Amino acid sequence: MNTATASRYTAEYQTLAPTLPGQTLPWLKQLRCRALEKFSAHGFPSPREEEWRYTNVSAIEKKLFSPSLSLTTPPVDKVWLKGCQLEDAWSVVLVNGRFSAELSVLDGLPEAVSLMSMADALTASPAIAPLVEKYLGQAVNYSEHGFIAFNTAWFTDGLLLHVPAGQVLAKPVQLLHVVTQAETMATTRTIIIVGEMAEAKVIETFAGVDNSYLTAAVTEVFIDQNADLTLYKMQSESEKAYHFGGTYVKQGKDARFTHHNFALGGLLARSDILTDMDQASECELNGLYLGVKRQHIDSHTRINHLKPHAISREIYKGVLDDRARGVFQGRVIVAEDAQKTDSQMNNRNLLLSDNAEADTKPQLEIYADDVKCGHGVTVGQLDESSVFYLQSRCIDEETARNMLTFAFANEMVDKIRIKSLHDKVLEQVLLRFPQEGIEKSWL
Template identity: 75%
Template sequence: MSTLKGINNESTSRYVAEYPTLAPELPGQNLPWLQQLRKAGLSKFSATGFPTPREEEWRYTNVSAIEKKLFAPVLDFVSTQPNLQAIDPSWLKAHQLDESWSVVLVNGHFSSELSVLDNLPDGVKVMSMAAALMALPDWLQPYLGQAVQSDEHGFVAFNSAWFTDGVFIHVPTKQVLAKPIQILNIVTKADVLATTRNVVVVDCSTETTLIETFVATTDDAYLSTSVTEVFAGENATLTHYKLQAESEKAFHFGGTYVKQAQHARFTHHNFAFGGLLARCDVHTDLDQASECELNGLYLGVKRQHLDNHTRINHLKPHGISREMYKGVMDDRARGVFQGRVIVAEDAQKTDSQMNNRNLLLSNDAEVDTKPQLEIYADDVKCGHGVTVGQLDEKSIFYLQSRCVDEETARNMLTFAFANEMVDKIKIKTLHDQVLEQVLIRFPQEGIQKAWL
């Protein structure tokens, strides 16, 4: 433990020592309230550093590998514009969804050249965080840093202090968006620190679909941290997809923190495929009669470590939550699921169900799962279920009895297990992207893509 503590302190000191050089280049220097937010994040990070397994909610994830290298943000983004030419148009087209508005962030900075934001409906705002802090600071002040506090843990504190850009989205009352909004995060260089902050405000009686995609043109190591704060107004409907397909040597932290007003509906689909070490937080607070659905699929191969942490706070009566996460681990990969549902004393008539299902394809693969229910009300309906196991030999035998060889039978059952979550995607182009990621990660002999 003492060795880990020493590494953490050394890494923290190096980042903190570099901060005065970085700070003048960060957006929002003229906003006292933002400087206070950054100062709080810096203070928290200086005191605690990145999370360690000594913290209960990080007990299964050791991030000390991140601390062996000082990742550096891109400060002068204008001078790096030629790097955009290195992004192959066909590669970009494969990741930029058709029939959507697309905001592209390259190495932590907004790219107007690559983004597609034409013909937004009247009143809908989609812009870079840096631009919003210049043009609309009064709009942002009530929201930035309000869905999650810097003291949540070290990565949130780090993000609050270090973020270089991000996206601000506002959908006004009763607006129903005909197309999704995609935030496409791209890293193009080794050893880059890409730190972004997003604020999404969807007002009363709106319908919005948001997609966050994390990819890279490099196969090298880098650190990607992104925090998205969501505020869903009364009777709003927000569907949020996240596809994390980072470089296999990358480190990733992504957090989505949601405040739901009365009768608001929030659905989140999390697909965690990439990164050497990756963590995803999804936390939401439910008001009276609001609903949330959290779905997730995490696929680990080689020595990947994929950590998923969810927290559903039922604060008022008549809330409904549903959660289903599935994991498939092969080789020496390790998966983590920590799901926590908290039912407050005032949250009577809460209806909550949580399920986590895991499939191990190798004797060396591992899954740690920890579902938690904290119930302080007496008139509720709550439950959870967890399984960790290997393929059912009876199902394999059944397929073999139908003239399917054993290897193909195993592949078919593995794919069917994962594909249940992929089939929940309602956007065809995104469905095809995610399906492609599933197929390239596991041997699929005997499965023809044309069938799917």
């Protein structure tokens, strides 16, 4: 715990507070104050905390990032931004942690669907504002750890997406977070609500120009009975940036949740994905993290089986080169009442350098006696027999190794069912590793 850093942020909070959304709402002001007290007392997470034992955020503590106070959208390279936006998707853009209406593309969004900035949602019509009060802070408590408390107190904006019961979205919704200023912190809070029998595909994209900055984003997700949500996260921050992104999910009975997490950028990046499962609900977590140079990428998941007959599947893969470090902590908890649970977890890591490191910690906590649960972990280098096999087919050694590396990673890329997103993720994968002998059309 670095209380000096916490004190510096706390000292500046009074100057920032009047610019934060919802300051006229007593319930939100009280929530922010409690979160601020929590952060002031404990600061950012420490490796002394079990769930942060492999990730030291002292590099963040040595800096003092400042939020963007401007309520107008700063200049953005339109060509670069267009390269981040997906075709055939509704796109909502936040720049430096604040919503930009002029850069967003929402034409044709069904009238029944509510999609707006968090600042607008807090002051919207009586039909919308109560949704925020009802759901904010219900999927995750600010006391979970320091970054949650920090986000709860400091969030400058965010998004509300409400898909009403029975609504099936014809196109994906992209929530595009971009940072353009150095030493900026982008603290956003997003709420996604998918009503009963509704279906939606949502893509969270995090990108930024080549600067040092901090992203601290929290997304709370609520999936009602028999609803279906597929949520993609593509994190390709600047190689100098720091990233914390938390996704916290509440699933109703028979609800289906699929999450694809692609952690590709950032100097130090941490992702939390936590979900609470109701009776007969289904959850699928897929992840790919790629580390080069001195990147540190931490993926933390927790699946809570709370009721019977729920099914969860999880597979995370990591590719690490140079002096990169990858962390995977996967935890499945089966409650006493969660009989007939079916859960499988797998983590596989490929090390391309003797200096790369993978720390993996799968956990099963089972309190029921009629379940089917299992997990598996591998950490290693390329299979030399596979390399030799390709060489025997007249492929040189370097190309053979590149082909095997891309095949390992591409298994997760191929799970993407949105073509424009698939192509962008594949492009990012190709940027991070040697391409000699690799044709994009092969993958």
